[in-house]
Amino acid sequence: MQKSNTKISMAVIRRLPKYRRYLEELLDKGINRISSRELSKIIGFTASQIRQDLNNFGGFGQQGYGYNVAALYEEIGKILGLDNVYNTIIIGAGNLGQAIANYTNFEKAGFIPKAMFDINPRLIGLKIRDIEIMDADNIEEYIKENNIDIGIICTDKEHAQDVADKLIKSNIKGIWNFAPTDLNVPEHIMLENVHLSESLYTLSFLLKHNREQEDV
Amino acid sequence: MQKSNTKISMAVIRRLPKYRRYLEELLDKGINRISSRELSKIIGFTASQIRQDLNNFGGFGQQGYGYNVAALYEEIGKILGLDNVYNTIIIGAGNLGQAIANYTNFEKAGFIPKAMFDINPRLIGLKIRDIEIMDADNIEEYIKENNIDIGIICTDKEHAQDVADKLIKSNIKGIWNFAPTDLNVPEHIMLENVHLSESLYTLSFLLKHNREQEDV
DNA sequence: TAGATTGTTAATCGATTAACAATC
DNA sequence: TAGATTGTTAATCGATTAACAATC
Numbered sequence: 373m374q375k376s377n378t379k380i381s382m383a384v385i386r387r388l389p390k391y392r393r394y395l396e397e398l399l400d401k402g403i404n405r406i407s408s409r410e411l412s413k414i415i416g417f418t419a420s421q422i423r424q425d426l427n428n429f430g431g432f433g434q435q436g437y438g439y440n441v442a443a444l445y446e447e448i449g450k451i452l453g454l455d456n457v458y459n460t461i462i463i464g465a466g467n468l469g470q471a472i473a474n475y476t477n478f479e480k481a482g483f484i485p486k487a488m489f490d491i492n493p494r495l496i497g498l499k500i501r502d503i504e505i506m507d508a509d510n511i512e513e514y515i516k517e518n519n520i521d522i523g524i525i526c527t528d529k530e531h532a533q534d535v536a537d538k539l540i541k542s543n544i545k546g547i548w549n550f551a552p553t554d555l556n557v558p559e560h561i562m563l564e565n566v567h568l569s570e571s572l573y574t575l576s577f578l579l580k581h582n583r584e585q586e587d588v
Numbered sequence: 589m590q591k592s593n594t595k596i597s598m599a600v601i602r603r604l605p606k607y608r609r610y611l612e613e614l615l616d617k618g619i620n621r622i623s624s625r626e627l628s629k630i631i632g633f634t635a636s637q638i639r640q641d642l643n644n645f646g647g648f649g650q651q652g653y654g655y656n657v658a659a660l661y662e663e664i665g666k667i668l669g670l671d672n673v674y675n676t677i678i679i680g681a682g683n684l685g686q687a688i689a690n691y692t693n694f695e696k697a698g699f700i701p702k703a704m705f706d707i708n709p710r711l712i713g714l715k716i717r718d719i720e721i722m723d724a725d726n727i728e729e730y731i732k733e734n735n736i737d738i739g740i741i742c743t744d745k746e747h748a749q750d751v752a753d754k755l756i757k758s759n760i761k762g763i764w765n766f767a768p769t770d771l772n773v774p775e776h777i778m779l780e781n782v783h784l785s786e787s788l789y790t791l792s793f794l795l796k797h798n799r800e801q802e803d804v
Numbered sequence: 805t806a807g808a809t810t811g812t813t814a815a816t817c818g819a820t821t822a823a824c825a826a827t828c
Numbered sequence: 829t830a831g832a833t834t835g836t837t838a839a840t841c842g843a844t845t846a847a848c849a850a851t852c
Contacts, residue, residue, distance in 0.1 A: 381818080381819070382801055383818095383819070383820095384819095385790055385793050385794075386786070386790055388789070388790075389783070389785065389786035389789040389790065390786065392789070393768070393786075407833060408833075408834075409833080418820075420821050420822065421819090421820060421821075423834065423835065423836085424820075424821090424835090424836085426835095427834090427836075431834080431835065433833075433834050433835080434827090434828060435826070435827045435828045435833050435834040435835080436827070436831070436832045436833050437828065437833070437834085438832085438833065438834080439834090451793065451796075452789045452792050452793050452796070453792040453793055453795060453796030453797075454789065456792070456796065458792070458795070466687070466690075467683060467687030467690050467691075468684075468687040468691075470683050470687070471682070471683030471684040474682075474683050475683075475684075475784075477785060478785065478788060481785065481788070481789070483788060483792075521795070522791070546791050546794065546795045548787070548788060548791055552693070553609075559800050560798075560800075562791060562794040562795050562799075562801075563791075563801070564788070564790055564791035564801075566784065566787050567606075568782065569605065569693060569697065570602065570606065570609075571764070571780055571782050572697070572699060572764060572780070573604070573605040573668045573670065573697070574602055574604075574605065574668075574780055575738070575762050575778060575779075576668050576669040576670060576672070576674070576699075577601050577604065577668045578601075578762065578778040578780065579669060579674070579738075579761055579762045579778050580667075580668070580669030581596075581669075582776075582778070584775050584776075584779075585598055585778075585779070585780075597842080597843070599842095599843070599844095600843090623809060623810085624809075624810075633844095634844075634845060634846095635809095636844075636846065637843090637844060637845075639809090639810065639811065639812085640811090640812085640844075640845090642811095649809075649810050649811080650809080650810070650851090650852060651808075651809050651850070651851045651852045652808045652809050652810075652851070652852040653809070653810085654809065654810080655810090
């Protein structure tokens with residue numbers, strides 16, 4: 373669907389989930405048609421930007437009419453790969469790992485937690501929902517035997533690179549990293565970081581300088 | 589410290605925590621001097637960008653020498669407001685709220701969780717570490733009586749705006765929002781969102797299109 | 805002092821916005 | 829058909845990179 377050769381910028385990619393979220397809300401309200409101008413008012417991007425963004429992936433609108441909400445929602449889901457199912461494992465079964473294991477919305481979107489791993493013998497063998505916490509020694513074996521796509525790193529920063537190395541060796545496809553460190557990962561493995569403290573420190577900056585963000 | 593009138597872009601602000609993190613690592617290694625060129629190699633920004641970024645806030649370097657690691661680390665901490673102490677409350681005492689309450693690194697950086705709130709009677713009265721889970725009906729009263737600076741919203745999306753409204757009424761200074769929705773907040777209240785599903789969907793896009801990120 | 809490296813200005817690059825012809 | 833709104837090109841704006849004089 374993406375136009376030939378054009379390289380989509382990360383700025384555009386990171387806006388896509390937000391489009392999808394607002395389109396879902398419109399769907400829930402039973403609205404089945406929207407113009408870039410109307411969408412602009414509720415989502416806060418300019419109408420021009422909305423049209424530019426969407427046209428990176430094809431002409432989803434119709435002149436004189438606007439966009440079909442259901443169709444556009446569906447298309448953006450496909451662009452994001454949410455029509456796929458991904459098998460995931462969570463490494464680090466502390467509070468954060470458990471929070472993610474319990475968060476069923478990810479599962480609804482196709483990200484299935486198959487197992488959790490920890491080094492703490494007190495946690496090994498427990499289950500979160502129906503997801504077993506296993507010994508971290510078995511990560512590589514488990515990935516290979518169970519077709520795991522994504523590894524979610526919820527360890528402390530000291531263990532994160534070791535875990536990442538195991539994931540890499542086992543031919544994982546992507547890593548979602550919550551450890552407060554930057555991981556070394558080969559180019560063919562996709563990496564997305566969630567650096568919570570960087571987000572908190574940004575809020576701290578804004579508080580200190582009493583400045584609202586211009587963008588979301 | 590910030591130069592008069594110049595408005596610092598969010599892009600710069602969001603890089604500051606990363607500078608601080610790498611400088612901390614250098615400190616731990618006992619390195620007390622670094623040039624923009626050397627820092628560039630380990631942090632991955634261009635040397636030019638590093639110098640530009642830092643010069644938004646003043647001349648911290650010395651020609652022919654570079655930057656003093658300890659001093660720069662300290663300065664960036666101050667710029668981020670990490671020399672302050674913030675009182676926080678966590679609203680929503682589910683797994684995510686508990687994970688944040690248990691994450692002592694935030695406390696070390698000056699963000700003190702004073703109380704948690706929930707509407708679930710089974711949770712009310714429990715303690716996470718020494719942080720009590722209280723009835724969400726008491727949020728407004730508690731904020732006013734305890735000098736709370738930051739509200740951390742860990743509820744589901746259905747309750748998030750209601751909670752935000754209570755925080756706003758109680759003159760909170762900042763909101764750190766983990767609920768998967770955009771909040772309506774007046775301009776004088778600082779808002780920082782952590783939209784986990786947007787991050788996960790971005791990873792999904794990268795997997796589908798097998799593309800590494802050019803940045804971070 | 806000579807060499808190194810900053811601070812800062814200028815050039816480039818990329819992303820956003822504006823404008824409008826195409827067309828439903 | 830006339831009006832509305834897209835898709836797309838051109839203009840603008842902002843952020844990044846390059847270059848180099850200042851200076852430690």
